[in-house]
Amino acid sequence: MTEQEAAQLHIRQLREQAGRLAADARRSGDDAERARLQRQARQLESDSDQESMMAAGDIYPAQ
Template sequence: MRHMNGNGPVDERHERHVREMREKARALEAEAERSDDPEERRRLRRQARQAEFDCEQESMMAAGDIYPTP
Protein backbone atom coordinates (compact mmCIF):
# COMPACT_ATOMS: atom_id res chain seq x y z
CA MET A 1 0.00 0.00 0.00
CA ARG A 2 1.41 3.37 -0.98
CA HIS A 3 0.66 6.57 0.82
CA MET A 4 -0.43 9.68 -1.02
CA ASN A 5 2.57 11.80 -0.08
CA GLY A 6 4.41 10.79 -3.25
CA ASN A 7 7.62 9.74 -1.53
CA GLY A 8 7.73 6.30 -3.14
CA PRO A 9 10.83 4.56 -1.75
CA VAL A 10 10.43 6.32 1.60
CA ASP A 11 6.94 4.84 1.87
CA GLU A 12 8.27 1.39 1.02
CA ARG A 13 11.00 1.66 3.67
CA HIS A 14 8.45 2.83 6.22
CA GLU A 15 6.04 0.02 5.37
CA ARG A 16 8.88 -2.49 5.67
CA HIS A 17 9.84 -1.01 9.05
CA VAL A 18 6.25 -1.23 10.32
CA ARG A 19 6.01 -4.82 9.06
CA GLU A 20 9.26 -5.69 10.88
CA MET A 21 7.93 -4.10 14.08
CA ARG A 22 4.75 -6.19 13.84
CA GLU A 23 6.83 -9.32 13.29
CA LYS A 24 8.89 -8.45 16.37
CA ALA A 25 5.71 -8.04 18.42
CA ARG A 26 4.44 -11.43 17.23
CA ALA A 27 7.80 -13.05 18.00
CA LEU A 28 7.81 -11.59 21.51
CA GLU A 29 4.28 -12.85 22.11
CA ALA A 30 5.23 -16.32 20.84
CA GLU A 31 8.29 -16.34 23.10
CA ALA A 32 6.08 -15.36 26.03
CA GLU A 33 3.78 -18.29 25.29
CA ARG A 34 6.74 -20.67 25.42
CA SER A 35 8.15 -19.28 28.66
CA ASP A 36 7.66 -21.29 31.83
CA ASP A 37 8.60 -18.36 34.06
CA PRO A 38 5.55 -16.18 34.87
CA GLU A 39 7.67 -13.05 35.38
CA GLU A 40 9.48 -13.56 32.07
CA ARG A 41 6.12 -14.17 30.37
CA ARG A 42 4.78 -10.87 31.75
CA ARG A 43 7.92 -9.02 30.69
CA LEU A 44 7.77 -10.41 27.15
CA ARG A 45 4.06 -9.68 26.82
CA ARG A 46 4.65 -6.12 28.01
CA GLN A 47 7.37 -5.72 25.36
CA ALA A 48 5.07 -7.21 22.71
CA ARG A 49 2.27 -4.77 23.61
CA GLN A 50 4.70 -1.84 23.50
CA ALA A 51 6.05 -2.93 20.11
CA GLU A 52 2.51 -3.21 18.73
CA PHE A 53 1.59 0.20 20.16
CA ASP A 54 4.71 1.77 18.61
CA CYS A 55 3.87 0.13 15.31
CA GLU A 56 0.32 1.52 15.34
CA GLN A 57 1.59 5.00 16.22
CA GLU A 58 4.08 4.98 13.34
CA SER A 59 1.49 3.66 10.95
CA MET A 60 -1.03 6.35 11.90
CA MET A 61 1.60 9.11 11.66
CA ALA A 62 2.64 7.92 8.20
CA ALA A 63 -0.98 7.90 7.08
CA GLY A 64 -1.49 11.41 8.44
CA ASP A 65 -4.11 10.23 10.93
CA ILE A 66 -2.15 11.59 13.90
CA TYR A 67 0.70 14.02 14.30
CA PRO A 68 3.59 13.81 16.75
CA THR A 69 3.53 16.31 19.58
CA PRO A 70 6.49 18.67 19.86
Protein backbone atom coordinates in the same frame (compact mmCIF):
# COMPACT_ATOMS: atom_id res chain seq x y z
CA MET B 1 13.08 2.47 -1.80
CA THR B 2 10.81 5.40 -1.17
CA GLU B 3 10.25 6.91 2.26
CA GLN B 4 6.76 5.41 2.35
CA GLU B 5 8.07 1.94 1.46
CA ALA B 6 10.73 2.23 4.15
CA ALA B 7 8.09 3.20 6.71
CA GLN B 8 5.88 0.26 5.69
CA LEU B 9 8.83 -2.12 5.98
CA HIS B 10 9.69 -0.82 9.44
CA ILE B 11 6.06 -1.15 10.57
CA ARG B 12 5.94 -4.73 9.27
CA GLN B 13 9.20 -5.55 11.06
CA LEU B 14 7.86 -4.12 14.34
CA ARG B 15 4.71 -6.22 14.04
CA GLU B 16 6.68 -9.38 13.23
CA GLN B 17 8.95 -8.82 16.20
CA ALA B 18 5.91 -8.23 18.43
CA GLY B 19 4.43 -11.50 17.20
CA ARG B 20 7.64 -13.39 17.98
CA LEU B 21 7.78 -11.89 21.47
CA ALA B 22 4.13 -12.76 22.12
CA ALA B 23 4.77 -16.35 21.00
CA ASP B 24 7.84 -16.54 23.24
CA ALA B 25 5.74 -15.23 26.13
CA ARG B 26 3.14 -17.95 25.59
CA ARG B 27 5.87 -20.61 25.73
CA SER B 28 7.66 -19.16 28.75
CA GLY B 29 7.37 -21.11 31.98
CA ASP B 30 8.63 -18.21 34.08
CA ASP B 31 5.91 -15.75 35.11
CA ALA B 32 8.28 -12.77 35.31
CA GLU B 33 9.77 -13.52 31.89
CA ARG B 34 6.29 -14.00 30.41
CA ALA B 35 5.17 -10.63 31.76
CA ARG B 36 8.32 -8.92 30.45
CA LEU B 37 7.88 -10.40 26.98
CA GLN B 38 4.19 -9.49 26.92
CA ARG B 39 5.01 -5.87 27.87
CA GLN B 40 7.61 -5.67 25.11
CA ALA B 41 5.19 -7.15 22.57
CA ARG B 42 2.45 -4.67 23.55
CA GLN B 43 4.90 -1.76 23.29
CA LEU B 44 6.01 -2.84 19.81
CA GLU B 45 2.38 -3.20 18.70
CA SER B 46 1.65 0.28 20.04
CA ASP B 47 4.73 1.68 18.29
CA SER B 48 3.75 0.04 15.00
CA ASP B 49 0.18 1.36 15.27
CA GLN B 50 1.43 4.89 15.92
CA GLU B 51 3.93 4.75 13.05
CA SER B 52 1.24 3.37 10.76
CA MET B 53 -1.13 6.22 11.62
CA MET B 54 1.66 8.77 11.20
CA ALA B 55 2.57 7.32 7.79
CA ALA B 56 -1.08 7.55 6.75
CA GLY B 57 -1.27 11.14 7.97
CA ASP B 58 -3.89 10.30 10.59
CA ILE B 59 -1.87 11.62 13.53
CA TYR B 60 1.16 13.73 14.14
CA PRO B 61 4.02 12.89 16.51
CA ALA B 62 4.04 14.48 19.95
CA GLN B 63 6.25 17.52 20.18
